[in-house]
Amino acid sequence: MEYAEMNDTDCVRRSLDGDRDAYAFLVRRHQGKVLSLCLSLLRVRDEAEDAAQDVFIKAYRGLSGFRFESSFSTWLYRIAYSRCLDLLRSRRRRPEESLEALTAAGVETASAATGLSPEERADLERALEALRPEERLILTLRESQGLSYEELTEALDISLDAVKSRLRRARRALQERARHFFKGESVQMGGGKT
């Protein structure tokens, strides 16, 4: 049977039996989504590509611990979240580099057609960068990757209530940190307070 006809579980079993090509096929099958996820979270292409490679290396090394209870992709993406969280945490410890990365790639990769002024966008980017990595992760998974609440419970391995609560806290934290933007909107559009 060709690899393309195999599901992930079969490919994982073959990889565990030492079939190198089966694992290479798994990498090719999931590389696009893993890289997109890393890029959405890290916003710097080179860093995201290195992180995505690390994800597949780590996944292979932990393959014998894969219990076939969740899908391989869910398991893989959990490794990706964890790797990106580590990188975001270390980035928070090096704020100068982080700001550099934002101006080099993050701000530019953000859609140019959002109708935001450069100042507004920079203000928002700074607010995002100041969020706790867990808050940034859940917002990215929800807003950029479009995960439903149910999918978030599986991806983050937390309850539905925890998803709702973390999402609420993350949004409020961002609104609070970019008060100027959100308050300005409020005054301009509704006249109320935020």
Added chain:
Amino acid sequence: MTDHESMKDRVFALHDGELPPADRAETERHLAACAECRSELDAWKRAAPALFPSLREEPPASFADRVMERLEPSWPRKSLLDRLRAALTPARTAFAGAAALALGAIFLPLESPVRADPDAGVRYAADVWEAAVLETEEEASSASAVQEYFL
């Protein structure tokens, strides 16, 4: 959490498409009437696409190869037998068997004394088979004699 804070959560759940149907009508009415909630949601709708762009990137063609190169030292070395087993799917095994038979029919007669005879290959194979059967029978008979001697 105040009632209004709780209503804001519902407004965002509605935006996320996650609000239970039973709560939708009430939340939509609130949203229509509350300038503060409307403005907060509108601001979010403007900010989110800039902050969380939907980035869909295809890795470079060499991506998987580089991963596999990095994994190479940790990849278990397979024995020749394992590699042979992995390579031999049922179809390949059948093909290999047929090829072996064909090669046997062509080359075995080279050692036979009746090489010019077109049926020599088949007869030679039959002779070899018969000799092997006789040999096995003799071995079995000697084994049985040895067994009888010791018992």
